Amino acid sequence: MAHEDDPLEHERASWKPSSGLAVAVTDPVQNPALPPHRARVTDQDPAAMKRAVRTVYTLFYLSVAASIWSVAAYILFPIESQRIVDIRNNNLFIGLGIALALLAIGIGAIHWSKAVMSDKEFVEPRHATRGRDTTREAAVQAFAEANEESGFGRRAMIRNSLFAALVASILPGVTLFRGLAPQDVDPVHELSHTMWKEGMRLVHDPSGTPIRAADLTLGSAVHVIPKDLADLDHAEGYLEQKAKAIVLLMRLLPEDLVETEERKDWSYDGIVAYSKVCTHVGCPVALYEQQTHHLLCPCHQSQFDVTHGARVIFGPAARPLPQLPITVDAEGYLIAKSDFEEPVGPSFWERH
Structure with missing residues (x-):
């Protein structure tokens, strides 16, 4: 305990900082209590x-x-x-x-x-709380x-x-x-049928220009719609039909494709076409990685492997992207062999 005549204690009390401001030794801050209440x-x-x-x-x-x-x-x-x-x-x-x-x-x-x-105003004292009756x-x-x-x-x-x-x-x-959701309709029926049909040409979206197989370069990814849809030219029902029929067309090396026996004739010379509508909640799948051949949905990061039938390899999507069977006509233009063989879009619809 410091003595009242301790020189060190005296030095602490009289010390001044280099700025010239004196440091006063004060008592601890006192509780100012509540100010007078002012009625509203x-x-x-x-x-x-x-x-x-x-x-x-x-x-x-x-x-x-x-x-x-x-x-x-x-x-x-x-x-x-x-x-x-x-x-x-x-x-x-x-x-x-x-x-x-x-x-x-x-x-x-x-x-x-x-x-x-x-x-x-009121003061609530702090105290230990216990789960007692009081x-x-x-x-x-x-x-x-x-x-x-x-x-x-x-x-x-x-x-x-x-x-x-x-x-x-x-x-x-x-x-x-x-x-x-659409009203008074069967969603499974609506999503099971698009404007694609046998012999319909694949055309660029939105120009409507037909696509020759020979013009597609390796690693390309093209946004495609049916020719009949392009002919509608934004007439009534155009957006609804486009939302179901939009397709992403890609060209890979034929040997990179791993196809099941029943789908070997659904592609043409390494060219494959898959629905652009994600099977999670219907967002547009539009990001294609050329080196990995993966398709990415930007909404919830579902990823699909194009070399293996667009199967899901990551994310919340429940099933692969539906594939559109394609071939070429006598002039070398890409055409559809049929409509999709399963409903397009989200998988939360009731499926038959």
């Missing part, structure tokens, strides 16, 4: 409290109206019409409705806590006090409007699920 306007004026309560439940009911409007916008501006104006309005008004619904809930909750809930009784008491301070149990209009807003905010999302 809503605590002093009952009329202001009523206005605050009305504002809160009005915001919650505004959220309900915005959620209902999002559902109505989905119906009023059907995205299935393929009209640009309907697609824009669909995205705009559904988005605005959902944004307003969530914003009104947030603002209402903040205004509730700032203007209506209890504003009394602890459980204290927890029940804490919930009761929180209910009393927030007014959740007493203010029925705020409570009921909040419940209504939260329930209604889910409706737009549930409604949007309707657009994930």
